[in-house]
Amino acid sequence: MTHAHSHTAHHGAGHVLPHGSDTDVAPDTHVAPASDLQAEILDLDAEVLAEHIASITAWLPLEEEPRHVVDLGCGTGAGTFALLARYPRARVTAVDASADHLNRLRTRAAELGAADRVRTVQADLDADWPDLGRPELVWASASLHHLADPDRTLRKVRELLAPGGLFAVVELADFPRFLPAGAPGERPGLEDRCHAALAHHHAEHVSHRGADWGHKLAATGFTVEGERTIAVNIDGAHNEAVGRYALTSLQRLRESAADTLSTEDLDTLDRLLDTNSPYSILHREDLAVRTERSVWAARPA
Structure with a gap:
């Protein structure tokens, strides 16, 4: 079950998809190409965290149902379908900038009978903006911190919104954790060291990770009307999707952390990622998804 709580403290932004360089994974782990792996993580994120995403959309302070919504950095459509x-x-x-992500989103929309309610636009938000109309709601989940100039995007959204419109910013506080404390037994603390390596990678390559989005929104002409942090703790026992989510997420984490982790840690991580191994993370019954997401709801001042 997903547990949620609200408070006013600001949390650093993160992302469920850490950007890595060339894939560096042992050949027996059967890792998909980076683009396929990213899309799979996005799909699993939507499946595993569906209740959590729905709770965010239900919390948004909207007095009337919007008729037009823009999903910035939509990925494969977790936010769109919620x-x-x-x-x-x-x-x-x-x-979204990815044609593959948008193709997957359109396919899913057709499967759900919602193709006539979805328009896809391929665009680089750091370049020229397309015509996105005058939406009553703009949603940006785990996308702003990847932009070269997110302040420019915030200003664009302020100009884009219909009068009285709402801007919802969702950011992951940290990369999800999956293993219990002290696991795996042969290398206790492995996940902590992976997270430290990922933080080092993000400090070098994702400069806006950890930004104070409430401050940024205020500085670009918004009034923040609500802020919420949701704690996610989903038990993975008897939940096959959590195992797949842990596998693909840790595969992507390895890409980013490989240059920093010790040989011993990499060997242990590779055993967890080897789907043919009895030590594969897919065989563990003690997994959980633990993370936090912060949400800001703002209107043009």
């Missing part, structure tokens, strides 16, 4: 479910009369413009 918003379509929450607002049954709305149509969503889903924006």
Whole structure:
């Protein structure tokens, strides 16, 4: 079950998809190409955290149901489909730089009978902006910190919104954790060291990770009307999707952390990632998804 709580403290932004360089994974781990792996993580994120995403859309301070929503950095559509479910009369413009992600989103929309409610736009938000209309709600989940100039995007959104419109910013506080304390037995603390290596990687390559988005929103002409932090703790016992989510997420983490981890840690991580091994993370019954996400709801001042 997903547990949620609200408070006012600001948390650093993170992302469920740490950007890595060339894939550096042992050949017997059967890792998909980076683009396929990223899309799989996004799909699993939507499946495993569906209740959590729905709770965020339900919390948004909207007095009337929006008719037009823009999903910035939509990925494969976790937010898009949650918003379509929450607002049954709305149509969503889903924006992403990846043609593959948008193709997957359109396929899923057709499967759900919602193709006529979704418009996809391929665009680089650090370049020229496309015409996105005048939405009543703009949603940006785990996307702003990857931009070269997120302040420019915040200003663009302020100009884009219809009068009285709402901007929802969702950011992951940290990369999810999956293993219990003290695991694995042969290398206790492995996940902590992986997270420290990932933090080092992000400090060098994702400069806006950890930004104070409440401050940034205020500085670019928004009034923050609500802020919420949701703690996620999903038991992985008897939940096959959590195992797949842990596998693909740790595969992506390895890409980013490989240059910093010790040989012993990499060997242990590779055993966890080897789907043919009896030590594979897919065989563990003690997994859980533990993370936090922070949400800011703001309107143009």
